[in-house]
Amino acid sequence: xxxxxxxxxxxxxxxxxxxxxxxxxxxxxxxxxxxxxxxxxxxxxxxxxxxxxxxxxxxxxxxxxxxxxxxxxxxxxxxxxxxxxxxxxxxxxxxxxxxxxxxxxxxxxxxxxxxxxxxxxxxxxxxxxxxxxxxxxxxxxxxxxxxxxxxxxxxxxxxxxxxxxxxxxxxxxxxxxxxxxxxxxxxxxxxxxxxxxxxxxxxxxxxxxxxxxxxxxxxxxxxxxxxxxxxxxxxxxxxxxxxxxxxxxxxxxxxxxxxxxxxxxxxxxxxxxxxxxxxxxxxxxxxxxxxxxxxxxxxxxxxxxxxxxxxxxxxxxxxxxxxxxxxxxxxxxxxxxxxxxxxxxxxxxxxxxxxxxxxxxxxxxxxxxxxxxxxxxxxxxxxxxxxxxxxxxxxxxxxxxxxxxxxx
Numbered sequence: 001x002x003x004x005x006x007x008x009x010x011x012x013x014x015x016x017x018x019x020x021x022x023x024x025x026x027x028x029x030x031x032x033x034x035x036x037x038x039x040x041x042x043x044x045x046x047x048x049x050x051x052x053x054x055x056x057x058x059x060x061x062x063x064x065x066x067x068x069x070x071x072x073x074x075x076x077x078x079x080x081x082x083x084x085x086x087x088x089x090x091x092x093x094x095x096x097x098x099x100x101x102x103x104x105x106x107x108x109x110x111x112x113x114x115x116x117x118x119x120x121x122x123x124x125x126x127x128x129x130x131x132x133x134x135x136x137x138x139x140x141x142x143x144x145x146x147x148x149x150x151x152x153x154x155x156x157x158x159x160x161x162x163x164x165x166x167x168x169x170x171x172x173x174x175x176x177x178x179x180x181x182x183x184x185x186x187x188x189x190x191x192x193x194x195x196x197x198x199x200x201x202x203x204x205x206x207x208x209x210x211x212x213x214x215x216x217x218x219x220x221x222x223x224x225x226x227x228x229x230x231x232x233x234x235x236x237x238x239x240x241x242x243x244x245x246x247x248x249x250x251x252x253x254x255x256x257x258x259x260x261x262x263x264x265x266x267x268x269x270x271x272x273x274x275x276x277x278x279x280x281x282x283x284x285x286x287x288x289x290x291x292x293x294x295x296x297x298x299x300x301x302x303x304x305x306x307x308x309x310x311x312x313x314x315x316x317x318x319x320x321x322x323x324x325x326x327x328x329x330x331x332x333x334x335x336x337x338x339x340x341x342x343x344x345x346x347x348x349x350x351x352x353x354x355x356x357x358x359x360x361x362x363x364x365x366x367x368x369x370x371x372x373x374x375x376x377x378x379x380x381x382x383x384x385x386x387x388x389x390x391x392x393x394x395x396x397x398x399x400x401x402x403x404x405x406x407x408x
Contacts, residue, residue, distance in 0.1 A: 034172075034173075035170075035171075035172035035173065036172050036173050037156055037169045037170055037171060037172040037173055037174040038169060038170045038172070039167060039168075039169050040119065040120055040155070040168045040169060040170055041117065041118060041119030041120045041167075041168050042119075042165050042166065042167040042168070043055070043117065043118040043119065043165065043166055044163075044164055044165055044166075045070070045159075045164055045165070045166055046164070047161070047164060047299070048139045048141070048215065048374065049139065049215055049374065049377055050214070050215020050216055050294065050295055050296045050299075051161065051215060051295040051296055051298070051299030051319075052069055052139070052212075052213065052214075052215040052295055053069065053070040053159060053166075053212060053295070054067050054068065054069055054070075054139075054141065054143075055067070055068050055070055055117070055147070055166060056068075057115055057116055057117050057147075058115075058116035059079070059087075059089070059113050059114070059115060059116070059127075060113045060114045060116075062087050062089070064086075064087060066079075066083065066144035066145060067141060067142055067143060067144050067145075068143075068144060068145045068146060068147045069135075069143060069145075069146045069147070069213050070147050070148075070159070070166070070212060070213070071146045071147065071148045071211070071212055071213025072148065072152065072190065072191055072210055072211055072212045072213065072305065073148065073190055073209055073210075073211030073212065073213045073214060073292065074146050074147070074148025074149060074190075074213060075148060075149050075189035075190055076126070076127075076128055076148055076149055076150050076189075077115070077125055077126075077127050077128070077145070077146065077147050077148055077149075077150040077151060078127055078128035078129065078130050078145050078146045078148075079110055079127045079128070079129055079130075079144065079145040080129075080130065080131065080132040080133075080136075080143060080144050080145055081129055081130065081131045081132075081133075082131075082132075082133065083132075083142075083144040083145065084110060084129055089110045089113075090110065090111075091108040091109065091110060091129050092108055092109045092110070092111050093106075093108045094106065094107060094108060094109055098128060098130065107128050107129060107130065108128075108129040109126045109127060109128060109129060110126070110127040110129060111126050112124060112125075112126065113125050113126075113127060115147070115151065117168075120168060122150075122151060122154065125150055126150075127145065130146075132144070132145070132146075136335075137334035137335055137336055138334060139335075139373070140334075140335035140340075140371075140372075140373030140374060146213065148189075148190075148213075149189045149190070149307075152305050152307055153189075153307045153308075154171075155168045155169060155170065155171065156168070156169040156170070156171060156174055156304065156305070156306045156308070157169075157304070157305045158302065158303065158304045158305075159212070159302065159303045159304075159305075160302045160317075161299050161300075161301075161302060161317050161319055162302060162317045162318050162319075171306075171308045174304075174306060176304060176313045177302075177315055179315055179316075180301075180302075180313055180314050180315035180316070181265040181266055181267070181313070181314050182311055182312075182313050183264075183265055183311070183312040183313070183314065184310060184311060184312075185210060185310060185311075185312055186207070186310075187307060187310045190209055190210075190211075191209070191210040191305075191307075191312060192207045192208065192209060192210065192289065193207065193208060193210050193264070193293070193312070194206070194207050194208075195207075195208055195262065195263055195264055195293070196262075196263050197218075197230075197259050197260075197261065197262045197263070197272075198259070198260045198261035198262075198263075199230050199259060199260055200260060204228045204230065206224060206228075206287075206289065206290030206291075207288065207289045207290065208289060208290060208291055208292050208293045209284075209289065209291070209292035209293065210292075210293055210298070210312065211292045211293060211294055211295070211298075212294075212295045212298055212303070213295070214292060214294035214295060215294060215295055215296060216273070216275060216294040216295075216296050217262075217269075217272050217273045217274065217293075217294055217296045217297045217324065218259065218262055218272050218273070218274040218275070218291065218292075218293060218294065218297065219274070219275045219276075219277060219291045219292045219294060220274060220275070220276050220277075220290055220291040221276075221277060221278075221279040221284045221286050221289075221290065221291050222276055222277065222278045222279065223279060223286040223287075224284075224286055224287070224290040224291060225276050227287070228290075230259070239257060239258075239407050239408070240255050240256070240257045241255065241256045241257070241328060241346075241407055242254075242255060242256075242346060242347070243255070243256050243275075243330070243346055244332055244344055244346065252277065252278075253278075254275045254276060254277045255275070255276040255277075256273065256274070256275055256276075256328075256407060257273075257274055257276065257407070258271045258272060258273055258274060258326075258407065258408065259271075259272050259274050262274075262297075264293065264297065264298075264314065265314060267301075267314070267316065267320075269297060269324075271324065271326075271408065272297070272324065273296075273324050273325065273326060273407065296324075296325075299319055300316065300317065300319045300320045300321075300322065301314040301315055301316055301317060301320070302314075302315045302317045325381050326383060326406045326407045326408050327380060327381045327382070327383050327404050327405070327406065327407075328349070328350070328404075328405045328406065328407050329349065329350050329351050329380055329387075329402055329403075329404055329405070330345060330346030330347075330348075330349020330350055330351040330352060331345060331346075331349070331350075331351035331356055331380070331402065332344040332345065332346070333362060333373070333376065333377075334373075335371060335373045338371055339361050339362075339371055340361065340362040340371050340373055340376060341359070341360070341361055341362070342356055342357065342358055342359060342360040342361075342362065342391075343358065344358055345357065345358060350402060350403045350404070350405050351402060354400050354401060354402050354403070355400060356391070356400060356402070357393065359393070360391040360392070360393050361391060361392040361393070362376060362389060362390075362391055363390040363391060363392055363397070364389070364390040365379050365380070365387050365388070365389050365390075366379055366387060366388055367388070369390075380402075380404060381404070382404055383404050383405070383406045384404065384406075385403075385404050386401045386402060386403050386404070387401070387402045387404060388400075388401060389401075389402055
């Protein structure tokens with residue numbers, strides 16, 4: 001989790017008013033408990049770094065298959081600006097504002113469209129229009145949109161990370177599987193859960209966004225960290241590393257460290273990689289919230305989202321005991337125009353000391369040629385090794401050795 005280009009912190013989408021799509025589904029919180037929930041459809045998804053879930057779908061009668069991130073941190077549903085332009089989807093300006101970790105901006109809409117999933121059509125949706133070019137570069141795929149509250153509020157949705165399937169049920173009486181835990185989040189458009197984190201022997205409680213769209217473990221605002229004296233309580237041996245991340249307004253600086261323990265319900269995780277950011281756009285509305293829980297923690301459970309009853313059910317899955325990513329290089333890489341490019345090199349990092357420069361093109365890592373961003377990032381997680389990297393710089397081919405360090 002050291003490489004901030006490996007996750008998307010854009011996906012907390014909070015409008016200053018409730019969109020027409022959200023208004024249309026507000027009544028869906030009214031649950032007919034006399035009816036038994038029934039499975040409507042199930043389909044596969046793909047996971048990308050940090051466990052971010054990407055599903056394929058169609059919009060209205062447009063023929064192109066699009067790729068959407070499934071995001072509990074989104075207050076609606078959205079489409080990429082370039083995707084709309086390519087497909088000829090009409091945009092309608094509005095006076096509403098969308099906030100993200102990097103800033104806030106006005107938003108346009110694509111009104112009254114249908115989302116076509118395998119086995120299910122969802123109509124009367126108003127899509128926010130946002131620029132997702134940066135997200136696409138981060139993950140190395142074309143991200144055409146984000147699916148959030150506008151879908152999740154209409155159904156009971158299970159995300160099964162073991163089978164990489166999404167199961168969608170009608171609302172009603174639902175039998176959760178055994179062996180898990182029921183959470184009762186505060187929920188309007190984005191679920192909020194209370195959770196304690198431990199620093200040395202001190203437990204600190206706060207509320208957090210439950211955000212499957214963020215491919216990281218834990219994110220805390222600097223205001224929360226300062227007021228709760230988290231940094232002062234940490235062991236002196238704990239490292240704090242400066243790094244870079246992406247937000248709605250673009251790139252932003254962050255700090256990266258670990259917290260001794262973080263709990264989700266009765267499940268405890270130790271030495272959790274944690275990003276600390278300056279919440280200038282007040283996304284967390286501190287002190288109301290301390291930050292967010294991302295999908296590199298949440299993917300360790302199979303998750304059932306039952307918004308009608310304001311319930312989230314977690315069952316530990318085969319990824320529950322996966323090791324966290326503590327690797328650190330300071331090399332920021334994106335996929336741009338089909339090439340893996342170094343977009344930044346963190347000061348005083350192993351990458352800077354190894355002589356990497358902004359603008360270098362990664363041709364190969366450990367003899368793996370091509371532009372496979374996912375593979376390159378997996379290789380760069382191998383703490384204690386030295387990656388042999390072939391780069392192109394000013395029409396010259398250069399071999400660099402990059403030590404992969406640990407944040408612990």
